[in-house]
Amino acid sequence: MKNKNTAAAVVIAAAAVILLSSIAAVVISRRKPAGSTVEIISDGKVICTLDLSSEPDREITVEYKGRKNIIAIENGDIYMKEAECPDHTCMKTGRLSEAGVPIVCLPNHLIIRYKNGGGDTDAAA
Amino acid sequence: MTAACIFMGGCSGGNGYFDEPVSKSDFLMDTYMTVTVYNGSSSAPEKALSRAGELEKKWSVTDSSSEIYAADHSGGKPVTLSEDTADLVSFALSMNEKTDGALDISLYPVLREWGFTTGEYRVPEDSRITELLESVGCEKLSLDGRDITVPDGMSIDLGSVGKGRAGDEMIKTLKENGVTSAMLDLGGNIQLLGSKPDGSDFRIAVRHPSGEGNLAKVEVSDCAVITSGGYERFFEQDGNIYWHILDPKTGCPAHSGVVSATVIGKSGTLCDALSTSLFVMGTERAADLWRASDDFDYILVTDDGRAVITEGIENSFTLYDEFSSMTVEVVRREK
Structure with missing residues (x-):
């Protein structure tokens, strides 16, 4: 069950993404080559879909319960640049790799992953 | 708990497989779990995640209503566990013997001292580790049927076996719901049911x-x-x-x-x-x-x-x- 605070957090997060990614709508509407489409999921909702093959360098800020994560896109790579969480496991994951391993910030319920798994595998262990 | 429901299709094709796999995710057991099924009931992923949620409630170290919390805070008195929990503790104790102590569910206080349970990392003093290790060791635990006794000062956690058992239980749930082809991604623990729809x-x-x-x-x-x-x-x-x-x-x-x-x-x-x-x-x-x-x-x-x-x-x-x-x-x- 989603409470009002959580719903508000998702709305704020979505608004932040829209504000900070002025060209997102253009990117989303483009035809994307298989395997390079990345989803940003905040608290279970897909808030952003990106084609890394044509995405310009920029940063995206996502907020969850007042805590911020800054996602960076650089030269077609995506990674967690900053995270207001205790362990920073998401930052240590490094750049999103093409085969299955998502970037996960558990405390802030934030996931960055390839939409269709990416690469030539179904998952990564 | 918020369930992230990402349906990628669901209409069943003529061969019994969905045209597009049905997938559902949730934050459970300190990880992000995704269940993807290729056939069977389209509600099976939700049921599998709900089974994992049940087990998390029993096995959480920090939830004061869990069975493990009760055992860890019993002051050395016996606590009666559910069958799910007793079975897993019994398995973990047998693995402790089989691995000559490499797997030890009583190591939790040491893990906590290093900050690995909270993210507040620190290197403990050698003397502190020595002191904590005195209260570590599966031979000090007793499991009699479903009754466990965790001596005062000791704590157990099932973190090293819980996700694997949850995956096995989730696969059981999927099978009960007609699924013969599925993939579970439990934060990097991958569990597969059958093969892919094309048999590969x-x-x-x-x-x-x-x-x-x-x-x-x-x-x-x-x-x-x-x-x-x-x-x-x-x-x-x-x-x-x-x-x-x-x-x-x-x-x-x-x-x-x-x-x-x-x-x-x-x-x-x-x-x-x-x-x-x-x-x-x-x-x-x-x-x-x-x-x-x-x-x-x-x-x-x-x-x-x-x-x-x-x-x-x-x-x-x-x-x-x-x-x-x-x-x-x-x-x-x-x-």
Whole structure:
């Protein structure tokens, strides 16, 4: 069950993404080559879909319960640049790799992953 | 708990498989779980996640209503566990013996002292570790049927086996709901039911020990593929890296020469337990245990850059091109 605070957090997060990614709508509407489409999921909702093959360098800020994560896109790579969480496991994951391993910030319920798994595998262990 | 429901289709084709797989995710057991089914009931993923949620409530170390919390805060009095919990504790105790102490569910106070349970990392004083290790050891626990006694001052947690058992239980739930082809991704623990809809094997990448990118892939069906690696949780202090897999004998991060251990087998519970154990045990003891068993295979990556694999997985294991010069040693039944 989603409470009002959580719903508000998702709305704020979505608004932040829209504000900070002025060209997102253009990117989303483009035809994307298989395997390079990345989803940003905040608290279970897909808030952003990106084609890394044509995405310009920029940063995206996502907020969850007042805590911020800054996602960076650089030269077609995506990674967690900053995270207001205790362990920073998401930052240590490094750049999103093409085969299955998502970037996960558990405390802030934030996931960055390839939409269709990416690469030539179904998952990564 | 918020369930993230990402339906990618769901209409059943003429062959009994969905046109597009049905997938559902949730934050459970301190990880992000995704269940993907290719046939059966489209509500099966939700039911599987709900089974994992039930088990999390029983096994959480921090939830004051859990069975493990009750056992850990019993002041040394017996606590009656549910069958789910008693079975898993009993399995973990048997694995403690089988691995000569490499898997130890009573190590929790030491793990907490290092900050691996909270993210507030620190290197404890040697004297503090010595003191805490006095209250560690599965032989001090007693399980009589479903009654467990955790002596005062000790704590147990099922973190090293819980996700694997949850995966096995989720697969059971999927089967009860008509699913014969599915993939569970429990935060890097992969559990597979059957093969892919076209009958081919699933292709599962094995992560590089650095945590960035993948080292190899295995092509397998109807089994669990579970990796323990230092990259999963670690911190750096004064130029040293400290990871979360501790050697129960020293109370410090395990340095057996193994930097990543992937275990493949039918039982997710066993693979989960062994991925931690083999990381602690190192290549020689791992090979001895494998030769004495018939229910798993493994891929160990060593700190000197070798991949040590067992012969059962030899034909389904492929290194990625950028690592093709890596030495691969195959462990065989006959030395």
